Amino acid sequence: MKHTLAVLVENRPGVLTHISGLISRRAFNIESIAAGYTEEPDTTRITIVVEGDEIEQEQVVNQLSKLIDVIKISDLTAVESIQRELALIKVKASLETRSDIINIVNIFRASIVDVSRETMVIELSGDETKIDALCQVLEEDHGIIEIVRTGKIALSRGPIPAKA
Amino acid sequence: MIMTGAEAIIESLKKENVDVAFGYPGGAVLTLYDALYKANFRHILTKHEQGAVHAADGYARATGKVGVVIATSGPGATNLVTGIATAYMDSIPMVAITGQVAVPLIGRDSFQEADIRGITTPITKHNYLVKTVEELPRALKEAFYIARTGRPGPVVVDIAKDVFAATFDYEYPLEVKLRGYHPVNEGNQTVINQVFEEVSSASKPLLFIGGGVNLSDSSSELREFVEQSGFPVITSLMGLGCIPFDHPQFLGMVGMHGTYAANMATTECDLLLGIGVRFDDRVTGLLSDFASKAKIIHFDIDPAEINKNVIAQIRVIGDLKWSLPALMKKVGGVSGELKERVRPWREKVLGWKQDFPLTYEQGKDLVMPQAVVEKVSQLTQGEAVIVTDVGQNQIWAAQFYGFKHPRRFLTSGGLGTMGYGLPAALGAQCGLPDQKVVLFVGDGGVMMNCQELATLADCNFPVVVLVLNNQTLGMVAQWQRMFYGGRYSHTSLKGHTDFVKLAEAMGVTGLRVSEPAELDKVLAQALAVQGPVLVDIRTPETVDVLPMVPAGARLDQMIMGG
């Protein structure tokens, strides 16, 4: 089963390497990891998606919690949460294919953020499956040149923050 | 107070009650060494940084205080790595202070630059790179606090060269504020109640004691529980000494080289209380069949140890200084009942202990290594601080020395570091000047840090170094004999080294035992020497450490012998 963890850490050099090093050394199955600043300048929030049974997931949480720079870990799988990922997709686009791509983009409620004579760049945010679905259509019908995805970020619904 | 970074370090060490540092100078720490000189701070100059770091480790294990080691940047710092990893695996409190190149030079592959923070990240409890003098006091305060509290461990404080010389207004923080570090000392009383229920209903309970009892100094609490419960007791290698070897309920060490009684009791018990243990693979044998008839209750201060290797039905997270007395309070009232209930089981396991003691064949021409350990045990009456290296010497010391006290068996259990013993013995003797310190070491391992014989002599530390000289890398040769068709690939040590001369060349008294008849006399002589002494004891080449559970086999599949 997949778990989405919100990991609040001290915003210090080396913390991310420490966390990713620990994850690889202990051979945990990590699907994605995304980090960024938060409402507090000295705190970074890392969203980690980990695949594994209850025991494995408990080990991930316990081992990460041991790091002095890790302030708090919440399992957002256990609560109602909003989960999003952002993707930028560069597709092959000629004069003839542009309108079809625009149609697809509209259906997915994505947006076009760059156009050249041979390519278009599409931006989409949503959950993983939605991004996967768009990528598949674009790849099969038009051909994808490159993709960049942020990895999942997540926030619980309601008033209680992960740091509480 | 206005002072330099280097002076601030000395002040901070004093505030942390550090009375000695082990180390080795160099370019990046010259200013710090100048401050040590001016302050007349006690510093032991070893002959190699690896010697210094193992010495700090041995000092910490023997005294319970935080060991401190200092090294310069680059190669000085990287020479600490094995020692830091050794301390990390065995949860030893240590602060390693390393010099780093000056701030403007960091990241440019400067002369003697190594990213020691990056290198030691997976083998430290925490580490710091200090780039401004203002951060220095807080980093040191936190380093000592982190090293000694919770589950102890090594902390590296890497300090840029210019920080040592910079001046500032020094003030040592009174307290530590770390948002992400709150060791749980007092756990949950309801868990204790659950444990009590299991304890009072089990018919085949077993206490399994590990290094955590040594580290938390809770051996007396443990002994009390042992007395009141009547439960049989086993230990890991790291738990030796927490219970006296001759205690009637003690079955010996469990695991790969455990006793028959300890391994069988583990296999047969219906309740296993793992106290300050981490269920290492050297203990469990085939993990899936470890204690498979038992409910497991795991006591540890580190929540991450629970369910890491073995699934525990009840977890008791917290300091053993809290959990053992809390459990005792409940057990005290029903002590008589408990003892009576487990009597049949106790008698059964004690029967195994009696029927299958540790034994060995007597040698004819050469001294048996086990006999050396037994003789030392007898001569020192179990009161010495025993240090070992790694290999057969280590296990024989564990099996045949009669340990009476905690913190008196110092050995690299988790990492299994050859070359640990000699410098660790040095550190232990430094910390416990009035105790007899005896090292058992192989003819392989003694060469891995033999330069520290010179330090023993220069400091006049009266360590007794007993080289069990079997002319081979004994433990590896044993595996080759048992599992590789006796093909002794690169394990013969028949060379030209004369250990007696080596010792004498460095200022250590050298003695020799060539035949059994000489053993008693020479050992007594060695123990009476005023300064450091090395005894080269020729032992047979092909003695096996037994019993042995082959790697990956079940505990009850041990090969007996002797």
Ligand SMILES: Cc1ncc(C[n+]2csc(CCOP(=O)(O)OP(=O)(O)O)c2C)c(N)n1
């Ligand atoms: C630094 C290091 N290198 C290699 C090993 C692997 N090893 C484990 S035991 C052993 C043999 C030790 O031989 P010796 O020191 O003569 O002791 P004995 O086993 O004969 O008592 C070796 C090579 C190790 N544990 N540590």
